[in-house]
Amino acid sequence: MSQLAILEAFTELQDPRRRAGQPHNLAVCLALFTLAIAAGNKGFLAIGDWIASYRHQLIDLFKPPKNRLPSYSTIRRSLLHYRLRAIFCLFCTFFWHSTPSGDYVGQCLHC
Incomplete structure (x- = not known):
């Protein structure tokens, strides 16, 4: 099976955390954040x-190393390294796709 589409949406982001501070994959942290927000969590x-x-x-679904998921504080700290616009544009990449006819389901106004 190929990589999950939601993980692919976040793989292009550089991880600014130092190596010792990377117990969880950044793409997994951002994917969990996205899914939790889409599920209505505030x-x-x-x-x-x-x-x-x-x-x-x-x-x-994610098959993380050692079967450990990041905590909410790890996800929060991961988000602190980025400008909101950069993350929002990646959300657009994931959520708004073109249809087979070439129409877009949505449009990102920031990218």
Whole structure:
């Protein structure tokens, strides 16, 4: 099976964290954030609760090393390194795709 589309959307981002500070893949952190927000969670504590609630399904989906998912605080710290516009444009890449006829489902106004 090929890589998940949501992970591909975030792979082009450079990880500014130092090597010792990278126990979790940045693309996984951003993918979890995106999915949690799309599921209606507001705030990092709610995101942490959502990750805990769906832990087994998320581990099966993302297959993280050692079967460990990042905490809400790891996800929060990962987001602190980027400007909102850069992350928003990657969200656009994932959520708004063209249809077979060439029409777009949505349009990013920032990219």
